[in-house]
Amino acid sequence: MRHIISILLENEAGALSRVAGLFSARAYNIESLTVAPTEDPSLSRMTIVTSGSDDVLEQITKQLNKLVDVVKVVDLSEAAHIERELMLIKVRATGKDREEMKRMADIFRGRIIDVTESTYVIELTGASSKLDAFIEALDHGLILETVRTGVCGIGRGDRILKV
Amino acid sequence: MHITGAEIVIRCLQEEKVEHVFGYPGGAVLHLYDALFQQDQVKHILVRHEQAAVHAADAYSRCSQKVGVALVTSGPGATNAVTGIATAYMDSIPLVIISGQVPTAAIGLDAFQEVDTVGITRPCVKHNFLVKDVRDIADTIKKAFYLARTGRPGPVLVDIPKDISAQSADFEYPKTVQMRSYNPIVKGHLGQIRKAAQLLLEAKRPMIYVGGGVILSDAATKLTALAKRLGFPVTQTLMGLGSFPASDAQNLGMLGMHGTYEANMAMQHCDVLLAVGARFDDRVIGNPGHFSQVPRKIVHIDIDPSSISKRVKVDVPIVGNVPDVLDELVKILDEQDKAGAKADPAVAEWWKTIAEWRARDCMSYKANGPAIMPQSVIQALHQVTGGDAFVTSDVGQHQMWAAQYYKFDKPRRWINSGGLGTMGVGLPYAMGVSFAHPGATVACVTGEASIQMNIQELSTCKQFRLPIKVVNLNNRYLGMVRQWQEMFHGSRYSESYMDSLPDFVKLAEAYGHVGLRVERPEDLMPAMELAFSDKHKNDFVFLDVLTDQTANVFPMIAAGKGLSEMILAEDL
Numbered sequence: 258m259r260h261i262i263s264i265l266l267e268n269e270a271g272a273l274s275r276v277a278g279l280f281s282a283r284a285y286n287i288e289s290l291t292v293a294p295t296e297d298p299s300l301s302r303m304t305i306v307t308s309g310s311d312d313v314l315e316q317i318t319k320q321l322n323k324l325v326d327v328v329k330v331v332d333l334s335e336a337a338h339i340e341r342e343l344m345l346i347k348v349r350a351t352g353k354d355r356e357e358m359k360r361m362a363d364i365f366r367g368r369i370i371d372v373t374e375s376t377y378v379i380e381l382t383g384a385s386s387k388l389d390a391f392i393e394a395l396d397h398g399l400i401l402e403t404v405r406t407g408v409c410g411i412g413r414g415d416r417i418l419k420v
Numbered sequence: 421m422h423i424t425g426a427e428i429v430i431r432c433l434q435e436e437k438v439e440h441v442f443g444y445p446g447g448a449v450l451h452l453y454d455a456l457f458q459q460d461q462v463k464h465i466l467v468r469h470e471q472a473a474v475h476a477a478d479a480y481s482r483c484s485q486k487v488g489v490a491l492v493t494s495g496p497g498a499t500n501a502v503t504g505i506a507t508a509y510m511d512s513i514p515l516v517i518i519s520g521q522v523p524t525a526a527i528g529l530d531a532f533q534e535v536d537t538v539g540i541t542r543p544c545v546k547h548n549f550l551v552k553d554v555r556d557i558a559d560t561i562k563k564a565f566y567l568a569r570t571g572r573p574g575p576v577l578v579d580i581p582k583d584i585s586a587q588s589a590d591f592e593y594p595k596t597v598q599m600r601s602y603n604p605i606v607k608g609h610l611g612q613i614r615k616a617a618q619l620l621l622e623a624k625r626p627m628i629y630v631g632g633g634v635i636l637s638d639a640a641t642k643l644t645a646l647a648k649r650l651g652f653p654v655t656q657t658l659m660g661l662g663s664f665p666a667s668d669a670q671n672l673g674m675l676g677m678h679g680t681y682e683a684n685m686a687m688q689h690c691d692v693l694l695a696v697g698a699r700f701d702d703r704v705i706g707n708p709g710h711f712s713q714v715p716r717k718i719v720h721i722d723i724d725p726s727s728i729s730k731r732v733k734v735d736v737p738i739v740g741n742v743p744d745v746l747d748e749l750v751k752i753l754d755e756q757d758k759a760g761a762k763a764d765p766a767v768a769e770w771w772k773t774i775a776e777w778r779a780r781d782c783m784s785y786k787a788n789g790p791a792i793m794p795q796s797v798i799q800a801l802h803q804v805t806g807g808d809a810f811v812t813s814d815v816g817q818h819q820m821w822a823a824q825y826y827k828f829d830k831p832r833r834w835i836n837s838g839g840l841g842t843m844g845v846g847l848p849y850a851m852g853v854s855f856a857h858p859g860a861t862v863a864c865v866t867g868e869a870s871i872q873m874n875i876q877e878l879s880t881c882k883q884f885r886l887p888i889k890v891v892n893l894n895n896r897y898l899g900m901v902r903q904w905q906e907m908f909h910g911s912r913y914s915e916s917y918m919d920s921l922p923d924f925v926k927l928a929e930a931y932g933h934v935g936l937r938v939e940r941p942e943d944l945m946p947a948m949e950l951a952f953s954d955k956h957k958n959d960f961v962f963l964d965v966l967t968d969q970t971a972n973v974f975p976m977i978a979a980g981k982g983l984s985e986m987i988l989a990e991d992l
Binding site: 266267270271274275278282312315316319320322323325326327328420 | 550
């Protein structure tokens with residue numbers, strides 16, 4: 258089962274490596290990891306996408322809570338939440354493909370944010386599955402480069418992760 | 421008043437009432453050693469290898485209620501300390517390790533004796549710090565002691581760059597610690613404790629399973645009182661020995677891979693299990709699938725939520741400090757008592773079944789030949805020391821025999837490396853105990869292989885005139901490796917023979933100690949008595965006992981097997 262874990266942690270040197278080290282040392286899976294400071298600069302918010310059985314997830318949350326730098330942990334996927342990921346994708350855009358690329362970007366509500374004679378950079382935001390679908394929809398021979406931020410997520414409504 | 425960072429460190433140790441620091445100097449900690457030199461409140465114990473410094477600090481803590489402190493230099497000083505830190509981490513021992521680091525300006529430039537100490541130790545400490553500002557030293561050390569001793573205890577490392585220890589700042593030791601991210605739970609959930617009490621009273625085949633957490637939280641007296649009141653059988657893990665008197669009739673002894681037949685059978689077949697400060701590890705319950713085949717209700721008291729339902733699903737988890745939870749549990753049992761609730765009479769039947777298991781007499785052993793049986797050495801040690809010594813051990817067969825045959829009636833008397841299984845701890849452990857309890861009887865049960873892993877400490881023992889008694893079970897084999905090779909690898913004894921051994925008697929004498937050698941069973945008791953006699957009261961005695969080369973540790977549960985699948989000596 259795929260889970261999205263949100264973590265509030267002290268914005269200290271080495272905090273990231275404590276979390277990353279925990280996952281590798283205990284053979285937990287990381288699909289993606291993003292981290293950045295919050296509105297309170299002493300705190301960082303990290304989002305980890307992982308997968309595992311209920312038992313493994315229980316251990317992951319307990320082990321994360323044990324880290325001294327970790328302030329709070331929630332499994333976002335336990336209840337209503339929103340997830341988003343940003344992708345920048347550079348594609349070949351020449352001849353008939355140029356028009357096709359523009360159309361595809363429009364269909365997926367992407368934006369072209371860099372244009373040269375032969376390439377576009379398309380910015381696309383959404384759930385990971387949407388980004389996957391966009392990549393699937395393109396002719397792979399035309400993809401020059403992709404970069405994805407990894408998932409960040411937030412609980413819906415009154416679900417608030419704060420100190 | 422401004423004082424240097426190094427002076428701040430020493431002042432912090434004084435504030436924490438630290439009496440002994442185990443360490444080894446080097447370039448990055450010269451300022452610290454200079455500050456140590458100029459005071460006499462904190463005594464420094466110079467070891468011969470940093471690993472031994474951490475082991476000694478570790479044992480110092482295990483046998484007392486204090487936080488152990490070690491001091492090492494950067495680079496190799498820190499890497500040598502890692503085995504000691506990992507050993508303490510696996511057994512949840514509160515330590516503060518202070519390491520020197522290259523000057524901040526040199527960090528990351530591959531400076532002489534530079535290593536990423538915080539990075540290397542991260543997976544084997546409870547927490548660690550790199551101090552980047554002299555004004556942070558006091559606060560950081562305060563936090564380090566607080567983290568080490570609260571919650572589930574563990575080692576905490578503070579890495580201090582050389583320039584930081586040279587700079588000056590005002591000193592004020594913080595009185596309290598506030599950490600929003602660290603709030604260990606002390607009190608257990610009352611509803612859960614009520615459920616536990618109910619289960620205990622309804623139990624027909626109850627069992628109490630006690631781990632090292634009871635010793636670490638100084639809950640042995642409370643645990644013993646609870647067990648006596650309930651009248652239930654008690655078993656201990658390797659780390660829990662001494663938490664309930666071995667000589668008590670309710671004690672079934674140690675359980676697990678080399679546990680007693682009765683303890684393992686009772687553990688497997690009980691219907692209500694009270695687990696206290698233990699973690700169901702692989703050496704204790706063997707195969708978790710096999711263990712779960714028998715339905716039983718499990719109550720688990722532990723301060724670390726991640727220890728609960730890690731390998732075995734439990735029914736009533738209680739997160740909290742063991743003595744606090746036991747207090748609440750006793751209160752609830754008192755209420756139940758007043759209401760007339762009694763333990764189920766079926767428990768008497770359960771004791772009859774246990775008596776049958778006990779009748780197997782799984783600890784009996786026969787002599788294999790004319791050589792001294794290793795088990796008899798531990799029995800002799802127990803007899804001569806009246807069962808009241810501090811016993812440290814290394815790792816291997818001798819460790820298991822010491823655990824099985826030295827009957828510990830008190831907590832904090834049995835000092836060994838349970839989780840990490842670190843060969844070489846025995847001698848430095850005995851040193852740590854000797855400093856914590858001057859004048860106490862300290863025996864180090866070891867083997868000819870383990871003792872050589874930190875043999876250099878004979879020199880430290882000489883310097884500080886430590887009256888340790890080493891009991892070397894010398895079978896000229898890596899005994900436990902040999903045993904597994906015999907049982908599971910077709911007797912192909914790959915690299916498990918210890919050839920070219922030193923003459924341990926002469927070696928001891930070379931360091932100014934007393935060396936004794938015993939080769940025949942009839943000489944064992946007199947030699948043991950001599951070693952522990954008043955004549956050698958103040959001497960370090962190395963008792964080299966040549967033991968039977970083929971003796972194996974029984975009972976035994978093979979790796980991956982279940983608790984009721986023991987191999988007994990009589991089966992062979």
